[in-house]
Each structure stands twice: as C-alpha cells, then as structure tokens.
Amino acid sequence: MRRLFAWWGERALLALVSVIVLFPIAWMFLTAFKRPRDAYSLSLDFEPTLQNFATVFADPWNLGDMVLNSVIVATVTVLIAVPCASLAAYSFSRFRVKGRKFLFFLILSTQFIPAVVIVLPFFLMFRTLGLLDTRVALIVVNLAIVTPFVIWMIKGFIDAIPTDSEEAAMIDGASRLRVIKDIVLPMAAPGILTSSIFCFILTWNEFLFALILTRRDAVTLPVGLVSFRTERGDLWELMSAAGVMITVPIFIMALLIQKHFTRGMTAGAVK
Amino acid sequence: MKDRLLPYWLLIPAFVIVLATTIYPLAYSFVTSFREWDLTKQRRPGGFVGVDNYLHAASESGFQNSLWVTTIFVVTSVALTLVIAMSLALLLRRKGRMHTFTRIILILPFAMSPALIGVSYRFMFNPEFGVLAKGIGAVFPSLEGTPWLADPDLAMAILVLTDVWHWAPYMTFMCLGGLASIPRETEEAARVDGASNLRIVFGIILPQMKGVLLVTAVLKTIFALKMFDQVVTLTGGGPGVSTETLAFFVFNVGFKWYDMGYASALAWILTAIMMVISIWYVRMLLSERKMATA
Amino acid sequence: MAEIRLVDIEKKYGNFLAVPKQSLTIVDGEFLVLLGPSGCGKTTTMRMIAGLEDITSGDILIGGDRVNDKPPKDRDIAMVFQNYGLYPHMTVRQNIEYPLKLRGMAKADRAARVQETAEKVELDALLDRRPSELSGGQRQRVALARAIVRKPRIFLMDEPLSNLDAKLRVTMRAELKHLHHELGVTTVYVTHDQMEAMTLASRVAVMREGRIVQLDTPKRIYSEPADLFVAGFIGSPSMNLIEGAIRGGVFTAQGVSLPVTVSDRDDVVLGVRPEDLEIIQRDEAPIQGRLYALELTGDSTLVTLRTGKASVCARGPADFEAEINAPCHFAPKPGVRIHLFDRTSGQRIDGDAAQGTAA
Numbered sequence: 034m035r036r037l038f039a040w041w042g043e044r045a046l047l048a049l050v051s052v053i054v055l056f057p058i059a060w061m062f063l064t065a066f067k068r069p070r071d072a073y074s075l076s077l078d079f080e081p082t083l084q085n086f087a088t089v090f091a092d093p094w095n096l097g098d099m100v101l102n103s104v105i106v107a108t109v110t111v112l113i114a115v116p117c118a119s120l121a122a123y124s125f126s127r128f129r130v131k132g133r134k135f136l137f138f139l140i141l142s143t144q145f146i147p148a149v150v151i152v153l154p155f156f157l158m159f160r161t162l163g164l165l166d167t168r169v170a171l172i173v174v175n176l177a178i179v180t181p182f183v184i185w186m187i188k189g190f191i192d193a194i195p196t197d198s199e200e201a202a203m204i205d206g207a208s209r210l211r212v213i214k215d216i217v218l219p220m221a222a223p224g225i226l227t228s229s230i231f232c233f234i235l236t237w238n239e240f241l242f243a244l245i246l247t248r249r250d251a252v253t254l255p256v257g258l259v260s261f262r263t264e265r266g267d268l269w270e271l272m273s274a275a276g277v278m279i280t281v282p283i284f285i286m287a288l289l290i291q292k293h294f295t296r297g298m299t300a301g302a303v304k
Numbered sequence: 305m306k307d308r309l310l311p312y313w314l315l316i317p318a319f320v321i322v323l324a325t326t327i328y329p330l331a332y333s334f335v336t337s338f339r340e341w342d343l344t345k346q347r348r349p350g351g352f353v354g355v356d357n358y359l360h361a362a363s364e365s366g367f368q369n370s371l372w373v374t375t376i377f378v379v380t381s382v383a384l385t386l387v388i389a390m391s392l393a394l395l396l397r398r399k400g401r402m403h404t405f406t407r408i409i410l411i412l413p414f415a416m417s418p419a420l421i422g423v424s425y426r427f428m429f430n431p432e433f434g435v436l437a438k439g440i441g442a443v444f445p446s447l448e449g450t451p452w453l454a455d456p457d458l459a460m461a462i463l464v465l466t467d468v469w470h471w472a473p474y475m476t477f478m479c480l481g482g483l484a485s486i487p488r489e490t491e492e493a494a495r496v497d498g499a500s501n502l503r504i505v506f507g508i509i510l511p512q513m514k515g516v517l518l519v520t521a522v523l524k525t526i527f528a529l530k531m532f533d534q535v536v537t538l539t540g541g542g543p544g545v546s547t548e549t550l551a552f553f554v555f556n557v558g559f560k561w562y563d564m565g566y567a568s569a570l571a572w573i574l575t576a577i578m579m580v581i582s583i584w585y586v587r588m589l590l591s592e593r594k595m596a597t598a
Numbered sequence: 599m600a601e602i603r604l605v606d607i608e609k610k611y612g613n614f615l616a617v618p619k620q621s622l623t624i625v626d627g628e629f630l631v632l633l634g635p636s637g638c639g640k641t642t643t644m645r646m647i648a649g650l651e652d653i654t655s656g657d658i659l660i661g662g663d664r665v666n667d668k669p670p671k672d673r674d675i676a677m678v679f680q681n682y683g684l685y686p687h688m689t690v691r692q693n694i695e696y697p698l699k700l701r702g703m704a705k706a707d708r709a710a711r712v713q714e715t716a717e718k719v720e721l722d723a724l725l726d727r728r729p730s731e732l733s734g735g736q737r738q739r740v741a742l743a744r745a746i747v748r749k750p751r752i753f754l755m756d757e758p759l760s761n762l763d764a765k766l767r768v769t770m771r772a773e774l775k776h777l778h779h780e781l782g783v784t785t786v787y788v789t790h791d792q793m794e795a796m797t798l799a800s801r802v803a804v805m806r807e808g809r810i811v812q813l814d815t816p817k818r819i820y821s822e823p824a825d826l827f828v829a830g831f832i833g834s835p836s837m838n839l840i841e842g843a844i845r846g847g848v849f850t851a852q853g854v855s856l857p858v859t860v861s862d863r864d865d866v867v868l869g870v871r872p873e874d875l876e877i878i879q880r881d882e883a884p885i886q887g888r889l890y891a892l893e894l895t896g897d898s899t900l901v902t903l904r905t906g907k908a909s910v911c912a913r914g915p916a917d918f919e920a921e922i923n924a925p926c927h928f929a930p931k932p933g934v935r936i937h938l939f940d941r942t943s944g945q946r947i948d949g950d951a952a953q954g955t956a957a
Contacts, residue, residue, distance in 0.1 A: 046395055047402045054409050057424050057469070058416070060435055064427070073433040114321070121318035128311035136315065143326040145582035147530045149554045150571035151325070154332035157564065177325030184318055197683030200650050204754075205697035205744065206671040209310050215696075219687040238417035240533040241551075245559055255419040258537065269427050276420045287415040291408055 064273035072270035085274035107236040122187035144181040190224025227293040337569040343562035357569030370553035393479030410473035422537030456546035482516030600661030607656030617808040634805035676745035677754040826944040853905025869937035875912035883927030
C-alpha cells in the first residue's frame with residue numbers, strides 16, 4: 034500500500050516537473066498561433082493562424098534579417114572558436130609542459146569575467162573603428178565568452194579518451210600532427226560536435242552584446258524581441274512568433290545531441 | 305624531440321583570441337576606470353582622475369542599491385536553484401520512462417534564450433491577460449488583479465523565478481553527474497542496515513555530494529552575479545530601481561548616461577568580486593582533480 | 599631484429615624517482631619479461647624504450663643507435679597495449695593497415711600484407727568489422743596483427759593478456775610463444791603475472807621500486823631467488839617464509855627445527871616451497887603444528903598448518919584428509935632446496951645449495 038503510494042507520488046512529482054518546464058514554452062507556442070484578439074484571452078479554443086509569422090517577417094519588423102544576422106554570427110563564431118579551442122584543449126589535455134597550469138587557470142578565469150566589463154571597451158573601440166552595428170563586432174565579442182568555455186568543454190571530452198590509441202599510432206609511425214588528424218579528431222568528433230552546438234546556442238541566445246553593439250543592421254533575434262515593445266504596448270502575439278523562431282532551431286539541436294548534451298554540460302564542471 | 309614546441313603551437317590560436325577579446329579589453333577598461341570620460345561631452349578620453357570613479361561608486365546610492373539588489377538576488381536564486389536541482393536529481397536518478405522523458409525535456413529551459421524567458425514571464429504575469437496571473441487569481445481570489453511586476457518584492461521574486469527556471473535544469477544535470485559517481489554500494493549497505501530513505505539522503509548521499517554541490521553553488525553564484533538579460537526584458541530594472549542588478553546598473557551608467565570612466569570603475573568592482581570567487585573556484589577544481597588523480 | 603641496451607637510465611617525475619639508474623641489455627632475439635607488482639617501474643621502463651616517456655638521464659641504444667631523442671615513430675618498434683589501443687573509428691583491416699600506410703607502402707602490397715598477417719592470427723573473417731564489434735580475444739589479435747604486420751625490429755608488450763579471461767589467457771600465451779618462435783623478434787614483455795613470466799620468458803627481470811632485483815632465466819629465478827622479495831613473488835602458492843635463528847647448524851623457530859649448512863646466526867628467514875614439503879605421520883618431524891586449513895585444488899590439496907604466528911603450507915596428495923586443529927607434521931622432501939635469507943637486508947645467505955636433510 035505504502036509502496037503504491039510512493040510509486041504514484043513519484044510519478045505525480047515527475048508530471049508536475051514536466052508541466053512546470055513545458056508550460057511556459059507551450060504557452061508561447063500557442064500564443065504565436067493565435068490572432069491578436071485571442072492572444073489576450075486565456076481561451077484554448079481558438080482558430081490557429083500563421084498570420085503572426087507573416088507579420089513579423091514583413092516590414093517593419095523584418096525578422097528575416099535578424100534570423101540571418103543570428104545565423105551568420107553564431108555560425109562564424111563557432112567556425113572560429115571550435116577549431117582553435119580544440120587544438121588548445123588537446124594541448125592542455127595531453128602535454129605536461131611548463132606554464133600549462135597557469136595558462137589554463139588564466140583561460141578558465143576569463144570565463145567568469147562579466148560580459149558587461151568586456152563590452153564597454155569594445156563599444157569604445159568599435160565606435161572608433163566604425164564597426165558598431167556590424168556582425169563582425171558581434172562575432173569578435175562573442176568569441177571572448179565562447180572560446181574559454183569551449184576549450185574547457187572539449188578538454189573534458191578529450192580527457193575522457195584513453196591515450197592508448199594515440200600512443201599506438203605514434204609507435205605505428207605517425208607524427209603528433211598526424212595523430213591529431215587521424216586518431217584524435219575522429220575519436221573526439223562527438224565531443225567536438227556537442228561543443229560546437231553548445232557554442233552555437235550560447236552565441237545564438239547572447240543578448241547583452243547584441244543589445245549594446247547593434248542598432249539596426251546587425252540586430253540579432255533576442256534583441257529583436259525588445260522591438261515588439263511599442264508605444265501601443267507589448268505585442269505579445271508577435272513576440273511569441275519571434276520567440277518560436279528563436280527557440281525551434283535551438284531545441285532541435287539540443288534534442289538531437291541530447292545524450293552528449295547533458296554529459297557535456299557536466300563534463301567540465303564535475304570531473 | 306622535434307615535437308617539443310608543439311604543445312605551445314597548439315595553444316597559440318586560442319590564446320591569441322583570449323588575449324585580444326578578453327585580456328586587452330580588460331586592460332583597456334582598467335585604464336579607463338581611472339579617467340574622466342563622459343561620451344556625451346567628449347569624443348576622446350579625458351584626463352586621469354585617480355580613484356575618483358571608485359570613490360564615487362562608494363558614495364552613490366544607485367550603486368549601493370544595485371549591490372543590495374544583486375546580493376538578494378544571488379542568495380535567493382543560488383539557494384533555490386541548489387535545493388531544487390538536488391531534489392530533482394534525487395527524483396530523476398532512477399530508471400523509468402517518465403524519468404527519461406523528464407530528463408530530456410529539462411534540456412529545454414537551459415537551451416532557451418534568457419531574454420525570451422524574461423519576455424515570456426512578463427507576458428504570463430501580466431495582471432490583465434497573463435495566464436499565470438489569472439491562474440493564481442482563480443485559485444486564490446484574494447490575489448486576483450495583483451500587479452505582479454509593479455510590486456518591488458514580487459518583481460524580484462519573479463526575476464528569481466525565471467532564473468531558477470532557466471538554471472535549475474543545468475544544475476540538476478550536474479547533481480545527476482555527481483550522484484552517478486557515488487558508488488552504489490554505500491547506499492545499498494545502508495539500506496541493508498535498515499536506514500530509512502530520509503536517513504540515506506541526509507546521512508549517506510548528501511555528505512558524498514559535498515564536492516559537487518560546492519562546485520555547483522560557486523558556478524551558480526558566478527552566473528547569478530552576471531544577471532542581466534531577464535532584468536532588461538522582464539522588469540527593466542523596476543519598479544523604480546528595485547531590480548537593478550549590478551550588471552544592469554553598469555549598463556545604465558555606460559549606455560544610458562554614457563559615463564565611460566564611472567562605468568568602467570563599476571565594471572571592475574564587479575570583476576573583482578567575480579575574480580575572487582572564480583579564483584577560489586578554479587583552485588578548488590584543480591585541487592579536487594589532484595585528489596582524484598592521486 | 600636488434601639488441602636493446604639501457605645504460606644508466608633514470609626517470610624522475612618532479613621529485614619522485616620512478617626508475618633509479620638502471621642498466622639492462624636485451625639480447626637480439628630474446629623474449630625478456632619485466633616482472634613486478636604494479637608501480638614497480640616496469641611499464642615506465644618499457645615506455646622509455648618505446649619513446650613514449652622521456653628519459654631523465656642515461657642512454658637507450660637500439661641495434662647500437664642511440665635513440666634517446668628519436669620519437670617513437672623512428673625507433674622501428676611495435677607495441678601491444680594493455681587496452682589494445684585500437685583505433686575505434688577504423689575497421690580491423692584499416693587498423694592493421696595503418697602502420698603500413700604511414701610508411702608509404704603501395705596499396706596493393708599493403709592489401710597483400712594485411713591479408714597474410716590476418717591469416718596468421720586468424721582474423722581474416724573479421725577484417726571489415728570495427729573493434730567495438732569484436733570480443734576481447736579478437737581485439738587482442740588485432741593489436742597483435744597490427745604489431746607484426748610491419749615486421750619491426752622490436753616488440754614491446756605491455757600486459758597484453760591482463761584484460762582477457764583466465765582460459766583465453768592461457769591460449770593466447772601459447773600463441774604468443776609460438777609467434778615469437780616463428781618470428782624471432784626481440785621482445786620485451788611487461789607483466790605482473792609470474793605465471794606468464796615463467797612460461798614466456800627466455801629471461802625474466804624482476805623489478806621492485808624501479809630497480810631490477812634479479813635478472814635470470816625463469817628456472818633460476820624459481821630455484822634460486824636472489825632475495826626475499828623475489829622468493830615471495832615467484833611461485834603459486836608462494837614460498838613459505840619462516841623467521842627464526844640458526845643454532846648449532848639447525849634452523850629453529852617455534853615448531854620448526856631444520857638442519858642447515860650455514861653457520862650460526864640470528865635474524866634468518868627460511869624459505870621452502872609448498873611443493874617441496876611432504877606430510878608425514880611422525881612425532882619428531884622438522885615442522886610441527888596444528889592443521890589450519892585444507893584447500894583442494896584438484897590435482898592436489900594445499901595443507902596449511904599453524905605454529906606460533908607462522909603458517910606453513912604444503913602441497914599434499916589430493917586425497918589427503920584430516921580434522922582441522924589436529925596435530926600435523928611436515929618435512930622437506932629428500933634433496934629439495936631450502937632457502938635462507940637475511941631478515942634485515944632480504945638477501946640470500948646460503949651461497950651454495952643447502953640440502954634439506956630429512957631423516
């Protein structure tokens with residue numbers, strides 16, 4: 034009897050957690066498909082419409098431009114950060130060289146520097162260089178946040194790969210660089226992919242830099258949300274539609290690499 | 305060996321990035337923090353004013369308020385996140401379809417843009433048509449029509465709520481990782497010895513989770529100290545200045561008032577706080593690792 | 599094929615001295631086993647030969663060339679790792695082919711050589727599988743094939759059998775021995791398993807705390823251990839070691855009195871192997887005590903008696919039976935070897951053979 038109670042209690046708790054997690058997301062998705070009139074009612078009985086998506090992609094909102102900005106900024110940041118970080122992570126993971134501890138310490142510490150500290154000088158520099166409101170500026174500052182994080186994460190993955198195969202390859206006649214290319218990269222590929230997606234998500238969701246450094250041309254999706262706050266009040270149905278656009282690609286990515294995702298999140302910190 | 309320099313070559317690209325995107329701007333803002341530089345008046349940086357900017361911070365009420373707000377925010381959100389994350393981890397560690405499903409969807413809040421989370425909660429707590437505001441009103445009629453985000457304490461509470469919703473899942477995964485590394489035998493031995501569930505959690509599991517919980521707490525503290533996104537999209541720092549966190553205050557000084565010197569000084573105060581915690585954290589990590597490999 | 603010479607090699611990790619100045623010559627074509635408990639420096643020594651570990655000081659010569667500064671790939675060695683070190687993302691064929699590919703061998707030649715090698719280790723049916731689809735024994739064969747495919751001058755094997763189950767280990771051991779006979783390549787083999795060492799080696803180097811304590815043929819290591827450590831390490835069940843003193847040409851300890859040919863002294867440890875003892879039914883036996891345990895091993899029974907603090911084990915006939923705690927008597931079999939060691943230094947003290955004199 035008590036057993037049964039505990040069993041159902043556990044399921045009920047799990048269901049409650051799921052509701053708490055899913056409800057805000059579900060509500061946003063529902064609102065995105067409501068007519069403006071329905072958006073302000075709590076009714077679930079509404080006629081779904083794609084009108085909001087049509088509106089946000091049209092003038093004056095032009096969400097398409099923001100999507101493009103977000104995609105370009107996040108992709109280029111990943112393409113720069115991940116290869117550089119992978120090499121560094123391998124070096125940190127495998128070599129016991131002088132100064133290694135200090136360098137790793139330095140890089141880890143920078144991960145915790147508040148973004149607002151970095152963005153001040155960058156704002157001033159980009160202003161001088163005429164780079165304000167450009168994607169280049171966003172990519173540069175995003176690298177600051179993302180690179181240490183990715184180094185840390187990939188190092189966690191590489192640490193978990195036994196060195197046997199690498200040593201075997203060296204004895205079989207491969208140079209270090211050849212070992213990295215033939216053995217380490219293929220073996221670390223899932224970890225590197227996971228880190229890349231992580232890095233993409235971080236950049237995609239980044240708000241502070243984009244808020245400060247962009248105005249019109251390089252605005253990314255999260256900052257775009259703010260523009261739906263108009264004199265006529267907050268346009269919730271349009272915000273929700275934009276929210277869906279921000280969320281869907283990220284959710285798909287996160288769920289695709291679900292298993293590695295949770296491992297990667299904890300790899301650096303717990304181990 | 306010819307490969308002797310390779311470890312350093314491999315580090316160079318990443319190091320150049322970190323140097324250019326972090327170390328250099330830090331140095332730049334450090335220097336700026338000792339200067340007078342009001343962007344609305346001067347295009348170029350003004351003269352050095354010693355530690356005036358720092359002294360100004362010490363006496364200014366806006367800064368003191370933001371320190372207080374940040375402290376309240378950090379303490380409540382870290383405590384809540386930790387308790388919830390640990391409880392969720394205990395709930396989720398067993399195998400089962402519902403467990404797996406819950407574990408999978410827990411990824412979603414963390415993957416969601418914090419700015420968007422702020423917007424969503426703002427919508428849901430709108431007193432006229434917010435689904436949560438209305439829902440709470442329906443269950444507790446006395447709370448119907450509460451202006452949730454217009455009340456300083458409630459606004460702070462909702463800010464904490466959004467942060468916990470965002471971060472507790474991540475921290476749950478960290479706790480799950482920690483739980484997985486505890487040998488099953490100790491718990492089973494206790495169970496055989498006749499310990500109750502509660503005793504097992506408090507007497508056996510939590511003591512072994514100390515390291516992981518410590519790491520989680522420090523990590524969460526660092527993230528909480530940076531709180532910015534939801535402040536902008538949820539409360540806008542208000543009502544009044546009741547949710548103006550340090551990061552948001554620095555942002556206002558820098559990009560509303562354009563006082564670069566003062567903003568830099570404030571940013572450095574924030575950095576100093578974070579640095580102390582980070583260095584402590586990294587030390588702890590390194591020493592834990594040493595213990596683990598010893 | 600080549601001779602390996604280690605000259606005064608030393609390895610330090612920071613302040614920790616893993617291997618103090620050691621010299622060792624491994625003769626061309628021999629099968630040398632480095633044997634010792636974990637942490638004794640045997641793997642470090644092998645990794646220094648491989649070039650996976652830098653040498654703090656000293657020289658390593660392979661076939662007369664000083665290789666200290668050569669990376670592993672230029673030493674013309676092959677190595678089999680404890681965890682096999684297979685390339686998980688490559689098929690068995692690609693695994694075996696990889697060393698040849700790195701050496702720029704033509705594609706057709708490679709294919710032929712891989713085929714030939716795979717047949718030698720009976721892997722030809724599995725060439726297109728991945729390591730994750732193989733059993734432990736099959737993985738072991740892939741590692742072996744990858745090592746022999748290149749025809750290197752030297753084989754290094756780091757506990758290659760320790761991850762296999764007991765039965766497979768015996769089979770693979772025989773295969774290794776046969777392979778060495780067939781190829782005749784100088785082989786260095788690391789293990790903590792004395793049985794493997796005894797069966798495989800032409801010579802065994804027993805190591806302890808980074809030092810080689812005895813280097814000899816398996817036969818001599820067994821019959822004439824240089825010190826207490828080797829005596830206790832080799833043989834299963836291990837040698838009985840009894841502390842006592844020599845008085846009037848007789849070794850005495852509680853319940854033990856055995857005539858020996860060493861002059862009187864204190865602080866002696868007497869060693870006698872269980873298989874050199876027999877159970878007798880006489881009251882004035884050299885070793886007397888009470889029966890402590892009986893363990894049937896199939897072909898024999900291990901009989902342990904206790905006298906004072908010491909226990910002594912003898913290998914008796916399989917059908918031996920007695921009550922626990924009953925009086926029990928052992929005597930050395932005629933003509934067997936009794937070993938005597940200095941208790942403090944651990945060194946052997948009976949210069950020439952001390953014959954057991956069972957009356």
